[in-house]
Amino acid sequence: MHFDRSDLSNAQLISFYKALVYPRLVEEKMLLLLRQGKISKWFSGIGQEAIAVGATLALDTDEWIMPLHRNLGVFTTRQMPLDKLLLQWQGSENGYSKGRERSFHFGSNLHHICGMISHLGPQLSIADGIALAYQLKKEKKVALAFTGEGGTSEGEFHEALNVAAVWGLPVIFLIENNGYGLSTPVSEQYHCASLVDKAIGYGMEGVQIDGNNLLEVYQTMRTARAYAIQEQKPVLIEAMTFRMRGHEEASGVKYVPPALFEEWSKKDPILQYEAWLQETHLLAAADIARIRDELKHEIEANVARGLVEKPVIANTSNELGDLYASAPAVVAAEGVSSEKRFINAISEGLKQAMEMHPELILMGQDIAEYGGAFKITEGFVELFGKERVRNTPLCESAILGAALGLAIGGFKSVVEMQFADFVTCGFNQIVNNLAKIHYRWGQTADVVIRMPAGGGVGAGPFHSQSNEAWFTHIPGLKVVYPAFPEDAKGLLTAAIADPNPVMYFEHKALYRSISSYVPENYYSIEIGKASLIQSGDDISIITYGSGVHWAMEYATQHPEISIGILDLRTLLPLDYTAIRAIVAATGKVLVLHEDTLTGGFGAEISAWIAEHCFHLLDAPVMRCGSLDTPVPFAGALEKNFLAKSRLGAYIQQLMAW
Structure with a gap:
């Protein structure tokens, strides 16, 4: 394996070694803790560390990375404290996701890492948006998105690469081709000779590299970064590697031919880089042993801090409170109207x-x-x-x-x-x-x-x-x-x-x-507040959208019925206070919407009324929705489909109670 040091100093090369071996040693410790039941799940990146570490080293620390679950090297190279990572892996409320996510499904604004979701492909499109933000702000930066060879089969891979190429975005798409998507081999994943061949179809540059060669990953990434910034164009990189353990520990590796393990163990990224460091007299065997020992002591100290955390205590108020970010106050309407x-x-x-x-x-x-x-x-x-x-x-x-x-x-x-x-x-x-x-x-x-x-x-x-x-x-x-x-x-x-x-x-x-x-001037209306269109004494109609106008039209045509009409305006969050008030006003409620009846939002409203306002009711809550069919084209069929065609019958039925 040839290592191109180019203009890298001896100190950099040694620091690169520490960055490379550290996630391996962390993983070895985590696998031990997994067997002891102290963490619940682990996705191993053993054998692939050079890609995550080399790519992260090649970027500035404030450039965003979209990693996946086998990229521990991204997190460690970005200097995320191991004790807090351990809290994350235990599901602690003091981890990065307050106990709400496991393994690597979390992000950190401080470290410019965007947490993944299990669907993999969406990371690529997020990178497009971050790269667009860099471009709009005229910043000389790139976004980096990881994917596996399995992820390239997803539609989002095509969409994200196409958008990046069409818009000319400074983004790097990095494929970790480790041979298997869980148990599915590449022969059943794609039919092209190499995934990097897809680059030409999108009109972008592409290169295939040895993903187990730390310096090849680093140098290629540096070149790709400079190109993407200078030309404002995306780059596709395919890094060839191999996963030395299962998709996750519970899945095992029985589906992998033993010969592949023997072949790729000889290409181990850490052993290869260590050998080169010794051949070039940058480190002796004793130096390597000393560095490993120092890192192990550091890991043990972090584990000691990270394993003392108490179990999570659920707090419903905190859970609901973190659902939304705080919204600004509304701006009152002033001036003339037209x-x-x-x-x-x-x-x-x-x-x-x-x-x-x-x-x-x-x-x-x-x-x-x-x-x-x-x-x-x-x-x-x-x-x-x-x-x-x-x-x-x-x-x-x-x-x-x-x-x-x-x-x-x-x-x-x-x-x-x-x-x-x-x-x-x-x-x-x-x-x-x-x-x-x-x-x-x-x-x-x-x-x-x-x-x-x-x-x-x-x-x-x-x-x-x-x-x-x-x-x-x-x-x-x-x-x-x-x-x-x-x-x-x-x-x-x-x-x-x-x-x-x-x-x-x-x-x-x-x-x-x-x-x-x-x-005419700028103003805003509070989200989550319903509007009482008119009060009524006989029945109440709770509705929104087109249903408001259907209800108003019917009320105008039938002045003999005193109809209260509540326009929800917002369905989530829902104004339960306004709903309760209009239920109390008449005791007879019709929930009206254009959506099909079964599973329509009216079912949620009527269920809430039945549970919380039963004592206020003088009749069952009724729902009027459209037919449970697709929306037809022909005028007569569509008119029959829409809930409006049955509104009068429901009102009369409700009045008869």
Whole structure:
């Protein structure tokens, strides 16, 4: 094995050795503690240390790294205290995730490490967003994302590399090709000769290296970093290596031919580097033994501190309190108002938010010169430029991941789903990354996802869904669904000011059919507060979105019935105080929504009322939702599908109690 020292000093080469051997010695200790039952799980990187260590050494300490669960060398090279890492691995509340994550599913802003999720591929897209943040701030930095050869089979790999290439982002994608994805060999994972061959398909530079050669990893990474910064282009690196233990300790290695272990043990990155250090007379065998002994004593001291922690004591208030980051106070509406359509109110709110927050970036398909599918961002490019109003490739997941990366880099973003239906392609990034990251390790996800939703416009089953209930089940998200232009503007500006991820639903049928007076200046409306549209004595209708207008129309047409109408406006968090008040007002409640009935959000509301307001009821809580079918295209079929067609029958049934 040839080691290229280039301009590295003797002191650097020796410090590199210490950085390389340290995670191996830590792992050996952790495997012992695992057998003793003092930690619960371990993903071993033995045999792969040169990649994590060499890559981390090649970056500046304030450049973000997106590691995976076999990259202990990233954490140790970034000087994360071993005693605190040990607390993390034990599930201690004094670890990096307060006991909420195991192994390496955590991050640290101090050390510029972004914690992974088990889905692997999303790390690549986050790196895109962080690299974009560097680019926008004109900083000469790169983002580094690790993946395994198995991760290259995920759609996110393609999406992330394509976005990085199209946008010209300074990001390095590092594949650790260790031969197996759990037990699946590379022969069953991909069919190209080498994974690095994929680089040319994305129009980026790619190189394959010996992942067990510390200096080859380091020198290649330094060259790639300089290139990515200078040219503002991504690089793909495939590091060939081998995993000397199981995917995790419980999985074993019976599926690996013994000959492979014999072959790769001769290529052990530490033994090879030690041999070279001795051949070049940089270290003698006695020096190596002394360094190892010193590091072992350091490890033992850290373990002694890290193993004295008491068991976690659950505190419900703390758990719920860490779900969201603190949101700023609302800005009161002042000045004159003018009549605006729903769509114009959204556009004006978005424009004023762009002026209020220079760090705000808009992303979405066709939103730049074209102005978006509904023309909400028309003219924005001329006002704010293409850096801030960004057309995206057709890849929802990568753009949502990039939005999280932008948040890590200190930016806000609004991502437009061309239609709410298309959000399924980015579901993982929303529910597993954006929603959970603050609870997991305190990182904010300052992202708003605009969701043009709903039927009644003859758009068929793939452009008409009301899918808000999918997201009300996910802790960490906020879900907003305005029904009026004034609320649409004020809730959008509030969502953008809020550092938490917000799903912002806007009903397409309301865009150009509903108008009202809207304050012209910037203002915001508190997320989580319902609006009482009108009081009533006979029955109460709890609804949101299009349902508000259906209820108002019915109430106008039937003045003989005194109907109270509550517009929820926000579905998560939910205004239970307002719900209780309108239940108490009439004792008869109808929950109305456009979504299909089974599993719709109305079920949650009615269940809460039955549990907490039973003594206030004079009749069963009833639900009126759309048919349990996809949204049909033909006008007569869609009209029959929508809950509005059955609203009168439900009201009459409720009145009869």
